[in-house]
Amino acid sequence: MVQKLDYLKESPSQTAGPYVHIGLAPGAAGFDIYRQELGWDIAGPNAKGERIRVEGIVIDGTGNPVKDVLLEAWQANADGIYAHPEHPGDVEEGFRGWGRVITDFDTGEWGFDTIKPGSVMGRDGRPMAPHINLWIVARGINIGLNTRLYFDDEAEANAKDPVINLIEWETRRKTLIATRSDRDGVPVYRFDIRLQGDGETVFFDI
Amino acid sequence: MSTQGPKPGEFYQRDRTWHPPAFARDYKTSVARSPQYSLISLQNSMSEITGPVFGHNDIDPIDNDLIANYAKPGESPIGERIIVHGRVLDENGRPVPNTLVEVWQANAGGRYRHKKDTYLAPIDPNFGGCGRTLTDENGYYYFRTVKPGAYPWRNWVNDWRPAHIHVSVFGSGFAQRLITQMYFEGDPLIASCPIVNTIPDKAAIGQLIAALDRNATIPLDTIAYKFDIVLRGRRSTLFENRLEGN
Numbered sequence: 001m002v003q004k005l006d007y008l009k010e011s012p013s014q015t016a017g018p019y020v021h022i023g024l025a026p027g028a029a030g031f032d033i034y035r036q037e038l039g040w041d042i043a044g045p046n047a048k049g050e051r052i053r054v055e056g057i058v059i060d061g062t063g064n065p066v067k068d069v070l071l072e073a074w075q076a077n078a079d080g081i082y083a084h085p086e087h088p089g090d091v092e093e094g095f096r097g098w099g100r101v102i103t104d105f106d107t108g109e110w111g112f113d114t115i116k117p118g119s120v121m122g123r124d125g126r127p128m129a130p131h132i133n134l135w136i137v138a139r140g141i142n143i144g145l146n147t148r149l150y151f152d153d154e155a156e157a158n159a160k161d162p163v164i165n166l167i168e169w170e171t172r173r174k175t176l177i178a179t180r181s182d183r184d185g186v187p188v189y190r191f192d193i194r195l196q197g198d199g200e201t202v203f204f205d206i
Numbered sequence: 207m208s209t210q211g212p213k214p215g216e217f218y219q220r221d222r223t224w225h226p227p228a229f230a231r232d233y234k235t236s237v238a239r240s241p242q243y244s245l246i247s248l249q250n251s252m253s254e255i256t257g258p259v260f261g262h263n264d265i266d267p268i269d270n271d272l273i274a275n276y277a278k279p280g281e282s283p284i285g286e287r288i289i290v291h292g293r294v295l296d297e298n299g300r301p302v303p304n305t306l307v308e309v310w311q312a313n314a315g316g317r318y319r320h321k322k323d324t325y326l327a328p329i330d331p332n333f334g335g336c337g338r339t340l341t342d343e344n345g346y347y348y349f350r351t352v353k354p355g356a357y358p359w360r361n362w363v364n365d366w367r368p369a370h371i372h373v374s375v376f377g378s379g380f381a382q383r384l385i386t387q388m389y390f391e392g393d394p395l396i397a398s399c400p401i402v403n404t405i406p407d408k409a410a411i412g413q414l415i416a417a418l419d420r421n422a423t424i425p426l427d428t429i430a431y432k433f434d435i436v437l438r439g440r441r442s443t444l445f446e447n448r449l450e451g452n
Contacts, residue, residue: 007218008297008436012410013225014387015233015401016372019320023310023336023372030321033276033334035266038306061238068322074257074380084256084378086214098258105322122251133253137385140235142226142404144383148253167246195239205220205245206254206381 013143020070020137025102039101042073042114044094049078049118053188054149054178055111058103058136061196065108066138073099073112074133080118116151116187122162129157129164136193146204149191152179167202175201215443216250217381218297226404233400234361250381255440257380260306260340269338272311272351276334283333285314285352289430290388291422293345294375297439301345302382307435308338308374309349316357316367325357350428356395368395368402377437388433389415 021029027037043049054073058066075097076082081089083097091097103110114132122128132149150158158164158177167173178189193201228240248254268275273282290309294302312318312335315327319335333352341347354369370387377383389396396402396415405411413436422430 006299007439008295008299009224009410009413010220010297010438011384011386011413011436012405012407013384014372014404014414015236016374016385017387019310019318019323020372020385022318022320022334023308023338024374026334026336029319031276031319031334033336034269034338036264038260038264061240061242066239072383074253076252082252082256084259086378087252087256096258120252123249128251128253131253133380135380135383138239140233140237140239142228142230142233142236142240143222144385145228145241163248163251166248172243196242200241200243202243203241203245205222205247206250 015139015142016070016137018068018139020068021102024070024100028102039072039099042075042096042099042112043077044092044096046092047077047095047115048092049115050187051113052116053111053113053183053186054132054191055109055188056178056191056193057108057110058138058193058195063197065103066195067103067105067108069103069108069110069136069138071101071110072135073101073114074135075114075117075131076120078115078118080120082120119157126162127157127160129154129161131161145195146206147193147201148176148204149189150177151189152177172200172202175199215441216255217379217438217440220438224407224410226406230400230404233404236404254381255379257376257378257382260304260376262340264306265338265340270347270349272333272335272337272349274350275337277332281332283313283330283352285330285333287350287428288353289348289350289422289424289428290371290416290433291346291348291419291430292416292432292434294341294347294377294435294437295345296377296437300439301341301343302377302437303341303343303345305341305345305378306338306376307341307347308336309351309371310336311351311354311371312357314352314355316355327355327357353390361400365400366395368393368399373433373435375435375437382437384435384437386414386435390431391415391417
């Protein structure tokens with residue numbers, strides 16, 4: 001016999017289910033209850049950096065859009081600083097770096113407005129290419145899926161990114177790269193997420 | 207940061223044999239929504255150990271009272287009045303203070319206030335079904351609500367979800383982000399639910415079943431259930447801290 005390690009176990013995950021909007025986006029469920037819903041403003045008005053829009057669709061293993069997804073984004077500011085007490089440095093007043101969006105019930109499209117993040121220092125002093133961390137929950141997803149959105153106009157930084165380079169299968173790396181276009185002068189990054197099958201998006205165990 | 211003692215470092219590895227797998231055949235929707243490739247495991251960077259911070263300006267005090275937060279003046283939702291309370295802890299048993307806990311649920315008849323829910327049980331005009339609160343400095347939280355009803359769902363033709371409250375928790379880092387469901391002690395539907403049974407370990411399922419807590423009830427008013435939530439713990443960086451490039 002040995003001593004018992006007295007750690008607790010993490011509460012097991014369960015799917016967010018089809019009605020996740022009631023709790024996390026009640027306006028979308030069809031009713032107003034809170035003074036303000038959380039997560040609609042990622043960067044705030046004072047954030048420096050380039051204003052961008054990020055859009056996409058989540059596709060299941062049959063090739064159909066998933067229309068009941070909730071996504072959360074977590075990103076640094078333009079200087080590569082997270083709005084968190086453990087990250088040395090300051091962010092702009094009103095910069096939260098966190099957002100929450102849902103897919104359209106009819107089309108499955110989602111999107112959010114933010115600023116393009118700066119490069120964040122990674123492990124061992126290796127800078128990470130600019131990226132937005134995404135977390136995806138929905139009916140049928142038993143534990144939230146983590147992925148990262150990188151930018152196709154940061155090819156040089158992406159090539160050196162320590163996380164992208166962890167992906168041994170080079171053909172899969174491109175599933176993490178959003179593609180830029182311009183719409184009425186606003187940069188729009190397209191990031192489609194494939195849950196399963198051809199072109200399956202890389203998901204991380206963080 | 208403190209200069210005394212070891213610094214908090216990376217989160218403990220998530221035990222993915224304790225959590226449900228992505229693919230669980232009897233929960234049919236998971237079949238086409240589960241990745242086929244393995245997850246790529248990351249050692250934590252700032253992107254994972256940091257996460258959003260919320261404060262009392264973000265929410266209102268009434269937000270944790272589902273009996274009052276959507277009721278017309280002088281009215282109440284119909285159903286069994288309950289308190290749900292507990293602590294948010296990490297795997298080291300330390301409280302997780304000032305973290306956002308959000309809940310949502312069906313009404314006493316098992317009907318959700320959601321435009322996509324077409325179950326024939328009626329909407330309760332005095333019940334919204336969502337709430338949120340911040341844990342206090344000891345990781346403690348509480349809600350008041352009505353006990354949700356079971357409801358049918360299209361999986362196998364006669365599947366019924368046990369009574370449950372959906373729970374969303376943030377913790378201090380994005381790696382702790384968790385959504386789960388709370389069940390009620392003694393509910394006979396728990397054993398046959400395909401969503402519950404995505405969890406392979408009976409002890410893990412038990413961790414999601416709130417216990418009747420007579421000590422926390424308000425006599426002649428509201429009965430209580432206790433539900434503690436455990437988030438991932440963090441390693442102390444005893445000998446090294448390579449997160450920031452040292």
